[in-house]
Amino acid sequence: MNQSDSRLILKAEDLKQHYRVKQGFFKPEAVVKAVDGISFNLEKGKTLAVVGESGCGKSTLGRMLTMIETPTEGKLAHLGEDLLALSADAQAKLRQKIQIIFQNPYGSLNPRKKIGAILEEPLVINTKLSKAERKEKALSIMAKVGLKTEHYDRYPHMFSGGQRQRIAIARGLMLDPNVIVADEPVSALDVSVQAQVLNLMMDLQEEFGLSYVFISHDLSVVEHIADDVMVMYLGKVVEQGTREQLFENPKHPYTLALLSSTPQLSPEKRRTRIKLEGELPSPLNPPSGCAFHGRCSYANDRCSSETPMLRLDSEENQEQGHLIACHAVEENRIESLVEGAA
Amino acid sequence: MSLLQLENLSVTFGNFRAVDNISYKVEEGEVLGIVGESGSGKSVSSLSIMGLIDFPGKVSADQLSFDGQDLLAMPEKQRRKLTGSEIAMIFQDPMTSLNPCFTVGYQIIEALKTHQGGSKKELKIRAIELLTQVGIPAPESRLDNYPHQLSGGMSQRVMIAMSIACNPRLLIADEPTTALDVTIQAQIIDLLIDLQREKQMGLVLITHDLALVAEVAHRVIVMYAGQIVESGPASEVFSTPKHPYTQALLASLPESAAGKARLEALPGVVPGQYDRPLGCLLSPRCPYATDYCRKVEPANQGDLDRQVKCHTPLDREGRPAA
Ligand SMILES: Nc1ncnc2c1ncn2[C@@H]1O[C@H](COP(=O)(O)OP(=O)(O)OP(=O)(O)O)[C@@H](O)[C@H]1O
Ligand SMILES: Nc1ncnc2c1ncn2[C@@H]1O[C@H](COP(=O)(O)OP(=O)(O)OP(=O)(O)O)[C@@H](O)[C@H]1O
Ligand code: SF4
Ligand code: SF4
Ligand SMILES: [Mg+2]
Ligand SMILES: [Mg+2]
Numbered sequence: 001m002n003q004s005d006s007r008l009i010l011k012a013e014d015l016k017q018h019y020r021v022k023q024g025f026f027k028p029e030a031v032v033k034a035v036d037g038i039s040f041n042l043e044k045g046k047t048l049a050v051v052g053e054s055g056c057g058k059s060t061l062g063r064m065l066t067m068i069e070t071p072t073e074g075k076l077a078h079l080g081e082d083l084l085a086l087s088a089d090a091q092a093k094l095r096q097k098i099q100i101i102f103q104n105p106y107g108s109l110n111p112r113k114k115i116g117a118i119l120e121e122p123l124v125i126n127t128k129l130s131k132a133e134r135k136e137k138a139l140s141i142m143a144k145v146g147l148k149t150e151h152y153d154r155y156p157h158m159f160s161g162g163q164r165q166r167i168a169i170a171r172g173l174m175l176d177p178n179v180i181v182a183d184e185p186v187s188a189l190d191v192s193v194q195a196q197v198l199n200l201m202m203d204l205q206e207e208f209g210l211s212y213v214f215i216s217h218d219l220s221v222v223e224h225i226a227d228d229v230m231v232m233y234l235g236k237v238v239e240q241g242t243r244e245q246l247f248e249n250p251k252h253p254y255t256l257a258l259l260s261s262t263p264q265l266s267p268e269k270r271r272t273r274i275k276l277e278g279e280l281p282s283p284l285n286p287p288s289g290c291a292f293h294g295r296c297s298y299a300n301d302r303c304s305s306e307t308p309m310l311r312l313d314s315e316e317n318q319e320q321g322h323l324i325a326c327h328a329v330e331e332n333r334i335e336s337l338v339e340g341a342a
Numbered sequence: 343m344s345l346l347q348l349e350n351l352s353v354t355f356g357n358f359r360a361v362d363n364i365s366y367k368v369e370e371g372e373v374l375g376i377v378g379e380s381g382s383g384k385s386v387s388s389l390s391i392m393g394l395i396d397f398p399g400k401v402s403a404d405q406l407s408f409d410g411q412d413l414l415a416m417p418e419k420q421r422r423k424l425t426g427s428e429i430a431m432i433f434q435d436p437m438t439s440l441n442p443c444f445t446v447g448y449q450i451i452e453a454l455k456t457h458q459g460g461s462k463k464e465l466k467i468r469a470i471e472l473l474t475q476v477g478i479p480a481p482e483s484r485l486d487n488y489p490h491q492l493s494g495g496m497s498q499r500v501m502i503a504m505s506i507a508c509n510p511r512l513l514i515a516d517e518p519t520t521a522l523d524v525t526i527q528a529q530i531i532d533l534l535i536d537l538q539r540e541k542q543m544g545l546v547l548i549t550h551d552l553a554l555v556a557e558v559a560h561r562v563i564v565m566y567a568g569q570i571v572e573s574g575p576a577s578e579v580f581s582t583p584k585h586p587y588t589q590a591l592l593a594s595l596p597e598s599a600a601g602k603a604r605l606e607a608l609p610g611v612v613p614g615q616y617d618r619p620l621g622c623l624l625s626p627r628c629p630y631a632t633d634y635c636r637k638v639e640p641a642n643q644g645d646l647d648r649q650v651k652c653h654t655p656l657d658r659e660g661r662p663a664a
Contacts, residue, residue, distance in 0.1 A: 053524070054494075054523050160611045162611065190550065191379070191550070192379065192590065192591060192594045192608040193607075193611065194594070195595075195607035195608070198596070199607055219524070220595065223596065225602065257525055258525060260528075261524045261527065261528035262524055263551060263554040264556075265552060265592070265595060269597070273532070279495055279496065280526070
């Protein structure tokens with residue numbers, strides 16, 4: 001890979017999104033720390049996967065990256081330009097470069113509009129292209145995602161789930177973005193159709209040099225398409241690294257639990273199940289210390305009082321940037337426990 | 343004698359055959375996985391076993407028996423008593439099957455009442471026992487909760503508690519974990535399998551997660567557009583599939599492709615009510631289809647233990663028979 005390919009497209013620093021929620025008449029307002037300090041670098045043509053359980057803040061992160069929501073705190077730079085400091089006008093321009101695709105291909109398309117109109121809408125709003133030019137662009141993008149010319153005049157309900165997701169992807173591509181935030185883009189699809197859509201996304205990435213932020217809870221999909229992976233738990237990153245680091249040398253107890261809970265087709269790939277106790281904690285009332293301590297078999301007193309920081313893994317070459325937030329990993333307690341059990 | 347046996351079961355809605363002549367059996371202590379894409383008839387076929395297909399849906403079968411008793415011939419009342427006690431089902435959507443207007447405790451106690459009776463106090467103790475069994479912490483405090491006060495994982499546990507309330511001998515679990523997070527899914531599946539082993543229940547596990555079935559099922563049935571296209575011991579079906587559809591499903595999984603290689607996607611989609619092809623239903627999507635396939639529907643080959651519905655079943659190398 002040459003130098004120009006590894007350009008930094010999106011840089012997030014300590015992004016936070018804290019929501020105030022009312023809890024009823026007499027109770028004070030509570031704060032949900034939906035995203036609580038997330039940083040990453042996304043390079044051209046690369047895929048950063050964000051994984052974690054329901055409610056951990058994945059979609060909230062997606063909404064901040066696409067500027068649908070303004071972060072409570074933190075920095076976000078696109079090609080070196082600070083997105084949050086820009087004027088509204090300049091923001092609107094840059095917003096075109098970061099597009100989002102939502103999970104639900106049924107809900108996200110206006111049922112009363114034809115495919116052509118759905119695709120051209122962003123052009124009408126954001127460009128000065130003529131009607132004929134808009135149609136030309138729509139048809140060319142449709143061809144790219146495997147839709148036929150005759151689909152231009154059809155309504156969303158006439159399409160299958162996989163085709164609707166293609167339409168959603170096509171709409172995301174209309175303004176020539178360089179980053180696509182895909183929020184569970186294949187979760188609602190059957191496996192044979194999921195494969196079609198994943199292939200399409202990989203093809204488009206190669207052709208246009210797109211960068212993806214790929215939000216998913218399906219680790220087998222993530223292992224297939226990610227370059228880097230970020231594991232979230234209750235608004236915080238607990239482990240972050242390259243795909244190889246996360247899948248071949250996972251360290252955080254929560255990552256280990258996620259991996260061991262994912263069913264595997266081939267018996268050789270199955271891991272000993274790490275049984276977690278209890279349910280996901282409530283974000284309204286997060287546990288003290290490490291948010292995972294109520295479900296973690298390595299937890300001790302320090303875990304319930306002190307929040308672990310995201311640190312570079314001490315065992316590996318530090319430049320490779322494998323980050324983990326866990327006291328037990330830092331204290332080397334996990335290795336010894338695993339060996340002790342063997 | 344098998345615990346459950348069905349022969350040529352069909353379910354039709356008007357002209358549409360949602361389930362098309364399927365046959366299978368479940369033995370005591372056996373976990374049978376049913377896999378297939380959305381709309382392949384997994385839920386409808388199970389609902390028909392429970393006697394829950396409403397008009398205008400029609401169920402027909404050469405045989406549908408539980409423990410040797412003919413379910414279709416027995417009086418309605420007797421059948422209803424059987425389903426619910428000896429045969430239980432966990433439904434695909436827990437929110438639609440737990441009544442939002444009643445507390446969890448009330449609903450479990452009602453389920454127990456209809457099938458076994460006992461004093462109010464005894465029923466309450468049994469309800470707490472059941473909630474403990476499915477791993478709900480502080481179960482006494484949960485009895486007065488309404489369904490909306492429970493997390494997804496919790497309501498799924500309550501559903502399981504209700505379904506095992508009467509010690510069924512056969513449990514049909516329709517996507518019992520699909521809406522749940524992986525770590526919670528793993529907890530629920532472990533729980534189901536533990537209960538199944540302990541009680542030597544027959545368990546029918548319906549899911550579209552092939553890997554899950556590969557991990558826990560003894561036998562597997564693959565459905566496509568209302569038909570069973572392949573069945574057999576899970577390990578065999580997954581290691582050496584005989585039907586092109588099973589082969590394609592497995593190949594399309596991300597774990598089947600190395601690195602960022604493209605996945606082997608089966609083109610097209612499952613046919614619905616209006617585009618059912620002639621001949622073999624897979625023929626428009628099958629890489630091995632011949633003109634003969636497009637005209638003549640293949641018969642099931644092999645005995646019930648290892649069946650395949652294809653003119654040219656695949657050999658051990660995954661190539662169609664000559
Ligand atoms: N506008 C809002 N106001 C208050 N709380 C919110 C708001 N949006 C999200 N939250 C809360 O923030 C947390 C993170 O939500 P988010 O939707 O980002 O999770 P997620 O990881 O995408 O979950 P899922 O996998 O279920 O989609 C949740 O607890 C959610 O209830
Ligand atoms: N009451 C009904 N009336 C008409 N058609 C129906 C009815 N119920 C189901 N169907 C149709 O029967 C077919 C089989 O549906 P079924 O719910 O069994 O699929 P499934 O395999 O369970 O799919 P999923 O994985 O999405 O749950 C579908 O085409 C469905 O649209
Ligand atoms: S910090 Fe403690 S509780 Fe948190 S993951 Fe590490 S060992 Fe477990
Ligand atoms: S009968 Fe023909 S079309 Fe059908 S699965 Fe076999 S080879 Fe494919
Ligand atoms: Mg989300
Ligand atoms: Mg179903």
